[in-house]
Amino acid sequence: MSAEIIDGKKIAQTMRAQLKDRINQLEDITPGLAVILIGDNQASKTYVSMKQKACEDLGIYSKLVKLPDTVKESELLDIIQELNEDQLIHGILVQLPLPAHISETSVIEAIYPSKDVDGFHPINIGRLQAGGEAFYPCTPNGIMKMLEFQEIDPAGKHAVVVGRSNIVGKPMGQLLLGKSATVTYCHSKTADLKTHTAQADILIAAAGIRNLITADHIKSGAVVIDVGMNRDEEGKLCGDVDYDQCRLKASAITPVPGGVGPMTITMLLFNTVESAERFSR
Numbered sequence: 344m345s346a347e348i349i350d351g352k353k354i355a356q357t358m359r360a361q362l363k364d365r366i367n368q369l370e371d372i373t374p375g376l377a378v379i380l381i382g383d384n385q386a387s388k389t390y391v392s393m394k395q396k397a398c399e400d401l402g403i404y405s406k407l408v409k410l411p412d413t414v415k416e417s418e419l420l421d422i423i424q425e426l427n428e429d430q431l432i433h434g435i436l437v438q439l440p441l442p443a444h445i446s447e448t449s450v451i452e453a454i455y456p457s458k459d460v461d462g463f464h465p466i467n468i469g470r471l472q473a474g475g476e477a478f479y480p481c482t483p484n485g486i487m488k489m490l491e492f493q494e495i496d497p498a499g500k501h502a503v504v505v506g507r508s509n510i511v512g513k514p515m516g517q518l519l520l521g522k523s524a525t526v527t528y529c530h531s532k533t534a535d536l537k538t539h540t541a542q543a544d545i546l547i548a549a550a551g552i553r554n555l556i557t558a559d560h561i562k563s564g565a566v567v568i569d570v571g572m573n574r575d576e577e578g579k580l581c582g583d584v585d586y587d588q589c590r591l592k593a594s595a596i597t598p599v600p601g602g603v604g605p606m607t608i609t610m611l612l613f614n615t616v617e618s619a620e621r622f623s624r
């Protein structure tokens with residue numbers, strides 16, 4: 344068997360074209376996104392410039408706030424409050440990770456839930472679980488859209504999520520549960536990982552460990568979604584899944600790069616447009 348390759352770039356392009364139409368339909372309002380970048384982390388700089396370029400391509404106003412990694416938490420919170428009150432801004436995000444002296448919790452909680460287009464605020468996380476109007480975290484929601492595009496219905500399937508981060512693993516399981524999958528969470532401390540992953544109809548690998556998932560870990564015909572963003576010895580980008588092995592056993596698989604990554608930014612644009620639409624109602 345050779346798996347169908349789930350092309351994240353192509354799905355992202357289709358969704359971005361749909362978003363452009365929605366933006367064109369907004370009268371007298373341009374969606375606005377504020378991105379706060381702290382410090383000099385090379386990967387963060389790359390992701391932020393990708394976000395800005397994506398905004399530019401779609402006609403979303405983007406405001407970049409660059410701060411040194413010596414910035415005080417109180418200064419950052421003041422900036423967030425200004426953006427909360429800025430009528431031109433419909434979405435605010437602080438690029439993660441943060442320097443060690445700044446509390447991620449305080450920063451996330453300072454953003455108004457109505458502008459939290461990353462979907463990380465406890466109000467949005469709570470509504471994801473309990474229902475109600477909310478922004479969902481971009482990476483897991485992007486994966487749900489990918490499954491939808493591929494016509495893979497999670498209902499009744501066994502989904503195994505490897506990873507328990509607040510931004511991917513935990514909300515991923517909740518979203519799959521919301522679509523009636525039976526969900527198992529695993530993580531770096533799970534004993535005998537293979538026993539669990541080999542039962543998955545849908546396997547989400549989001550542990551941040553290169554080649555954690557090999558062919559032995561998956562069931563024949565499984566759908567394998569790779570959220571990993573790791574570098575090999577030569578600096579080449581690779582996921583958590585041994586792609587060359589697993590694509591011969593899976594029924595569908597995402598590559599890295601070109602799989603989940605492009606959907607993360609697309610869902611950020613999606614949330615920003617949604618926020619502007621709510622604002623204009």
Ligand SMILES: Nc1nc2c(c(=O)[nH]1)N[C@@H](CN(C=O)c1ccc(C(=O)N[C@@H](CCC(=O)O)C(=O)O)cc1)CN2
Pocket residue numbers: 389390393436437438439440461481482510572580599600601602603604605606607608
């Ligand atoms: N505030 C946030 N911080 C972080 C988030 C987030 O959703 N919000 N997620 C990640 C990084 N991230 C977006 O910020 C992100 C990661 C990867 C990609 C992507 O498109 N990857 C490409 C490859 C890019 C490359 O060549 O380096 C791919 O997989 O094809 C987009 C966004 C952590 N921080």
